[in-house]
Amino acid sequence: EKQVFQLRAHMYQARSLFAADSSGLSDPFARVFFISQSQCTEVLNETLCPTWDQLLVFDNVELYGEAHEMRDDPPIIVIEIYDQDTVGKADFMGRTFAKPVVKMSDEEYCPPRFPPQLEYYQIYRGNSTAGDLLAAFELLQIGPGGKSDLPPIDGPTDMDRGPILPVPLGIRPVLSKYRVEVITLEHQISVLPGAGEPAHGCPSHSPHAALGNQHIFTSQDLPENELLHPPLNIRVVDCRAFGRYTLVGSHAVSSLRKFIYRPPDKKAQHWNMTG
Secondary structure, three states: OEEEEEEEEEEEEEEOOOOOOOOOOOOEEEEEEEOOEEEEOOOOOOOOOOOOOEEEEEEEEEEEOOHHHHHHOOOOEEEEEEEOOOOOOOEEEEEEEEOOEEEOOOOOOOOOOOOOOOEEEEEEEOOEEEEEEEEEEEEEEOOOOHHHHOOOOOOOOOHHHOOOEOOOOOOOOOEEEEEEEEEEOOOOEEEEEOOOOOEEOOOOOOOOOOOOOEEEEEEEEEEOOHHHOOOEEEEEEEEOHHHOEEEEEEEEEOOOHHHOOOOOOHHHHHHHHHO
């Protein structure tokens, strides 16, 4: 018995990806395979923690079998991560697998199953781990009323991104503004908090120079849920002639939880003092 579905792949972010370029970074994109269809996210340049924030919609997916089998045991989704090269084909960086949450046409689109929540999927490169993918997948049956009966895609919209759909509200994490500050004793250091713009330390021309504390800071929009924070990636580079840089080494601070400072609640303080 033929069943027709729409697959929605909510590709939000990846973290701690494989460094495919000599710079210690990559230009990653994800390709999602489901049955006989595949789609790609956009390419994000020079990052190991890309925030694609992109919804991929697979229309008219035809599956054969009993309805209850489709709901309880849907086909596997394959997600592959690639590094986009300027010349030649893209380099394979890793692969992961996922099962979508399935909604049949006679079911309500409501909690606790819907909308689906973002989950981390371990990425593998051969037998080695190669990062994590933060995504959600839902498979929605198209009933007699057609696609008009499917739950609407609930914004936001971004005119600057053209046809690219962002991850809908209710699935995307709630973001807050953070100020990331790093104090360094030696140079040269590039700090890359998540997928944002890097903040750079100043170059030192002596391998043993310690010119006083270097205060590096940048602002980032990060999820309020600390478990969804990307790692803090630190690269140490050697400054060469003509503005060239050679990677010396890198380090990732996987969890920022112990470094988070929350300013005291002024209202609560005032109440304690006056009450």
